[in-house]
Amino acid sequence: MTRRGTTFRQLAVSLALLLAAAAAMAFATDRRPAVHIALAPEASAPADRLEGGSGPLVAAAYPGRPLPNFWGGGPTMLEGATPAPANSALSAIVMDEASGAVLYEKDAHRQLPPASLTKIATAILAAEHKDLDRTVTIDVDSRTMRGSTVMGLIPGDRFTMRDLLHGLMMPSGNDAGLAIGRAVAGSDAAFVEQMNNLSRRLGLTDTSWANPHGLGGASHYTSAYDLAILSRYYMSFPELRDVVAKGVYTTAGDRAIQMYTLNPLFGYPGVDGLKTGYTRTAGNTLVTSRVRDGHRIFVVILNDGNRSGDAWALSQWAFAAYRWPEPAAAAAR
Numbered sequence: 001m002t003r004r005g006t007t008f009r010q011l012a013v014s015l016a017l018l019l020a021a022a023a024a025m026a027f028a029t030d031r032r033p034a035v036h037i038a039l040a041p042e043a044s045a046p047a048d049r050l051e052g053g054s055g056p057l058v059a060a061a062y063p064g065r066p067l068p069n070f071w072g073g074g075p076t077m078l079e080g081a082t083p084a085p086a087n088s089a090l091s092a093i094v095m096d097e098a099s100g101a102v103l104y105e106k107d108a109h110r111q112l113p114p115a116s117l118t119k120i121a122t123a124i125l126a127a128e129h130k131d132l133d134r135t136v137t138i139d140v141d142s143r144t145m146r147g148s149t150v151m152g153l154i155p156g157d158r159f160t161m162r163d164l165l166h167g168l169m170m171p172s173g174n175d176a177g178l179a180i181g182r183a184v185a186g187s188d189a190a191f192v193e194q195m196n197n198l199s200r201r202l203g204l205t206d207t208s209w210a211n212p213h214g215l216g217g218a219s220h221y222t223s224a225y226d227l228a229i230l231s232r233y234y235m236s237f238p239e240l241r242d243v244v245a246k247g248v249y250t251t252a253g254d255r256a257i258q259m260y261t262l263n264p265l266f267g268y269p270g271v272d273g274l275k276t277g278y279t280r281t282a283g284n285t286l287v288t289s290r291v292r293d294g295h296r297i298f299v300v301i302l303n304d305g306n307r308s309g310d311a312w313a314l315s316q317w318a319f320a321a322y323r324w325p326e327p328a329a330a331a332a333r
Contacts (some may be wrong), residue, residue: 003157004084005139009170010205013141014180014269015083016282020092021259027221029052029171029203030163037251042219052240066166070098070099070100071098071327072096072098072099072324072325073098073099073280073324074096074099074100074101075096075099075103075267075295075323075325076138076321076322076323076325077322077323078321078323081320081321081322082317082321083290083312083318084104084316084318085310085314086312087301087304087306087310087313087314088304088305088306088310089106089301089302089303089304089310090107090110090112090283090302090303090304090329091106091108091110091112091223091224091303092104092105092108092224092299092300092301092302092304092310092314093105093106093108093224093225093227093228093296093298093299093300094297094298094299094314094315094318095225095228095229095232095300096295096296096297096322096324097232097235097295097296097297097298098295098296098324099230100229101123102134102225103297103318103321103322104314104318106167106224107224108223108224108225108228108300109206109223109224109225110206110223110224110302111206111207111221111222111223111301112221112222112224112282112296112303113216113220113221113279113281114221114222114227114277114282114285114302115213115214115277115278115279115282115283115285116172116174116213116214116273116275116277116278117214117222117227117276117277117278117285117286117287118133118148118177118211118212118213118214118220118222119168119169119172119177119186119212119213119214119275119277119298120211120231120234120275120287121195121198121209121212121230122169122177122180122181122191122195122212122213123165123169123180123199123232123234123240124234124237124240125180125181125184125191125194125195125198126161126165126166126180126183126184126232127237127239127240131161131185132161132162132165132239133160133161133162134160134161134162135159135160135184136158136159136160136161136179136180137156137157137158138153138154138155138156138158138159138178139155139176139182140152140155140175140180140182140214141155141175142154142173142175144265144292145174145175146251148174148175148215149171149172149173149174149262150171150173150174150175150176150287151164151167151171151173151175151176151255151257151259152167152173152175153167153173153176153179154267157251157253157254157255158253158254159179159251159252159254160252160253161180161183161240161252162252162283163252163257164176164183165178165180165239165240165243165254166243166246166249166251166259167182167251167257167259169243169244169275169308170195170243170244170246170249170260170262170264171259171261171262172260172275172276172277173258174206174213174214174215177211177212177213177214178212178213181212187321188211191211191212192210192211192212195212196209198228199264202226202229202230202233203229204222204229204230205225205226206221206222206225206226207221207222207225208220208221208222209222209224213281214277215233215279215280216281216282220246222304224300224308225300227287227300228287228300230300231273231274231287231289232298233301234273234274234302235274235285235296236275240269241272241273241321243326244263244271244272244273244274244275244289245262245265245272246261247261248260248261248328249269253315254285260313262276263275263276264276264286264307264308264312265286265288265293265308265312268290268312269292270290270291270315271288271289271290272289272291273287273289274287274288274298274325274330276307276318277286278296281303282302282303283302283303283304284301284303284304284305284307285302285303285304285307286299286300286301286304286308286311287299287300287301287305288300288301288311288312288315290315290319292319293324293325295319297318299311299314299315299316302316
């Protein structure tokens with residue numbers, strides 16, 4: 001999906017608008033959520049100069065919590081800015097949070113296994129169902145999950161959903177992913193169905209989920225682009241931002257479990273999340289959220305042996321190569 005021409009983009013926009021109209025008619029007849037098309041603002045460089053361009057973003061309203069709209073103008077590349085640094089990722093993207101503008105991409109729509117980046121979607125579904133302080137009785141046994149990153153759950157434990165979210169996102173607990181899914185949906189299969197419904201609501205057309213933790217499967221894949229959109233939604237929940245902003249956390253349930261973040265860039269200037277992952281098939285993966293001067297960007301790295309260095313270098317480059325509009329100018333757009 002590289003070098004889209006102007007004609008193709010015009011056709012894509014027209015098709016998106018027709019789909020929006022059809023979805024609105026469906027809402028009037030069978031009460032399914034209407035689908036609203038929100039076009040990504042233009043990147044600072046024309047799409048045909050990027051390594052893939054960016055298509056329309058589809059955002060479906062969720063009952064009680066709509067996807068946050070774009071609220072700012074896209075940044076502009078400075079004259080004479082240096083090219084993005086080389087990286088060893090199979091796929092990568094840098095996206096501006098406020099505008100959705102793609103600042104850099106490398107095969108960003110390539111479908112790849114994400115490993116534990118899957119847990120971003122799992123956490124979102126937990127937050128959408130609210131009541132994070134309700135107590136969950138655990139039926140997952142981490143002692144049987146050898147070779148797996150775990151929170152340390154054993155059957156009969158009682159922890160709050162908030163505890164489980166920290167166990168999911170900080171030490172990357174696969175046991176916490178299963179516990180959250182069963183608490184939210186009643187079964188592993190029902191939760192996976194909700195995960196794929198989430199992808200449809202967000203327009204993640206490169207994505208298919210098969211489990212809540214990311215431990216492989218031929219039908220389990222996503223793209224750097226979709227992960228950037230998913231991460232943008234994740235960070236719109238204050239309670240989820242709080243989880244990934246911590247370096248250490250102790251549970252308040254039956255047992256005190258102290259957990260530490262696995263984020264390799266935690267503590268770096270401006271980094272306030274998000275998630276790391278690894279399997280033999282997926283390689284090293286990473287989503288980084290970084291803020292400077294009030295502007296947040298997301299860097300997604302898939303299958304990269306130098307994920308931390310490459311993510312940091314891309315974020316440094318993005319903030320140096322682009323200028324964001326002044327608040328007054330952005331409000332006037």
